[in-house]
Amino acid sequence: MNLARSSGSSSRRPYQTGRAVGQKNGSQTATQVDWLVDTGSDYAVVWRTIGNAFDVVLAVGVTASPTTGGGGIQVVTGITTEFEVEDSYGVAHTRQSSKYVGIKSNNAKSNVLGMEQLADVGASVTWDPSSNQGTMRI
Amino acid sequence: MNEQEFLNWLETLLGERRLTPEQTDDLRRQRELFDAERQVIEAEFQGRAVGYIADQQWVQDCVPDLLDRAVRVFGGSRQLYFEPIGYTAFGEG
Numbered sequence: 001m002n003l004a005r006s007s008g009s010s011s012r013r014p015y016q017t018g019r020a021v022g023q024k025n026g027s028q029t030a031t032q033v034d035w036l037v038d039t040g041s042d043y044a045v046v047w048r049t050i051g052n053a054f055d056v057v058l059a060v061g062v063t064a065s066p067t068t069g070g071g072g073i074q075v076v077t078g079i080t081t082e083f084e085v086e087d088s089y090g091v092a093h094t095r096q097s098s099k100y101v102g103i104k105s106n107n108a109k110s111n112v113l114g115m116e117q118l119a120d121v122g123a124s125v126t127w128d129p130s131s132n133q134g135t136m137r138i
Numbered sequence: 139m140n141e142q143e144f145l146n147w148l149e150t151l152l153g154e155r156r157l158t159p160e161q162t163d164d165l166r167r168q169r170e171l172f173d174a175e176r177q178v179i180e181a182e183f184q185g186r187a188v189g190y191i192a193d194q195q196w197v198q199d200c201v202p203d204l205l206d207r208a209v210r211v212f213g214g215s216r217q218l219y220f221e222p223i224g225y226t227a228f229g230e231g
Contacts, residue, residue: 038230040229040230043202045229059156059217060214061218063222065139066176068140069143072144073228103156109230112228
């Protein structure tokens with residue numbers, strides 16, 4: 001098991017503590033991230049403050065909510081997501097994905113691990129909301 | 139984000155060095171083009187991903203296809219403004 005609900009929350013959604021890795025001003029850096037594993041998201045999305053901890057390598061584009069007061073997301077490369085998966089023997093492995101990451105315009109809601117990242121490392125996800133336990137598996 | 143909020147955000151990204159002045163201007167232009175066609179886009183392309191890049195409208199089945207095409211064709215030399223129409227592509231993000 002490597003997924004659990006967020007500590008201190010009654011929400012039954014799957015989280016895992018991992019890292020975002022990249023460079024800032026030419027030096028390697030990393031920051032801890034509580035990832036919400038979200039099958040409704042194509043890509044990983046991080047808070048603005050996490051995004052600002054890294055240099056953007058390639059700025060691809062932006063999207064924004066069309067409604068007043070809504071948020072925006074800048075899609076970039078240069079931030080590598082890192083998370084843990086289990087193999088069929090239950091052995092934990094750390095995996096990284098350098099797929100596009102979205103940086104939010106604010107620090108609202110969760111940092112999200114998306115399906116492009118899971119597909120990139122060949123991981124599947126199972127989640128039991130009744131027991132609040134689950135696994136990202138390769 | 140209304141138009142002014144969007145422009146303010148672009149200025150923030152410029153200040154945080156996540157965009158260059160040229161990329162900021164490019165995105166301002168692409169958003170203007172999107173907004174000018176927003177009603178038609180929302181009527182015709184529900185469930186698809188629509189973007190503007192280099193003053194061209196692109197429509198793809200999903201956001202990953204749109205982003206991959208943008209990078210494949212322009213390699214980051216032009217900025218993409220895009221929206222998933224009628225759905226969210228970034229979860230709760």
